Amino acid sequence: MATNTDNMTLADQIAMGLGGGLFLLGTVGIGLLEIIAGNMNPMVVGTNADGETVNAISEAAVESVQNAPVIPPNVRAYLLTFGLVILGVFAIYAFATQQHLD
Numbered sequence: 001m002a003t004n005t006d007n008m009t010l011a012d013q014i015a016m017g018l019g020g021g022l023f024l025l026g027t028v029g030i031g032l033l034e035i036i037a038g039n040m041n042p043m044v045v046g047t048n049a050d051g052e053t054v055n056a057i058s059e060a061a062v063e064s065v066q067n068a069p070v071i072p073p074n075v076r077a078y079l080l081t082f083g084l085v086i087l088g089v090f091a092i093y094a095f096a097t098q099q100h101l102d
Contacts, residue, residue: 015090022083030071030079037070044068 034042043055046062056062 011093012090015086015093019083019086019090022079022086024083026076026079026083030076033070039067039069041067042069042073042076 034040041055044062044065045053045055045067046065048054049063053066054062
């Protein structure tokens with residue numbers, strides 16, 4: 001099965017650009033932003049009421065915060081999920097219409 005890349009439709013360009021862009025923003029973009037900000041751990045690191053160091057999703061789960069991400073992990077997860085959903089829906093659309101078959 002060969003693909004035809006000479007005539008990409010507007011739907012192809014939108015789906016690949018939006019889905020791939022969201023996926024890259026969620027992985028590479030936010031990852032670089034976290035590294036530049038000095039956060040090596042994408043989770044909230046802090047201590048609980050007993051003084052133990054814990055990792056948490058939100059700052060409400062810890063007593064005192066030692067390290068908090070610039071972008072919350074749930075926002076990053078939503079970007080990745082939306083990007084993959086868009087690419088998945090596009091793959092189903094392309095398969096259903098069989099527009100890329102020679």
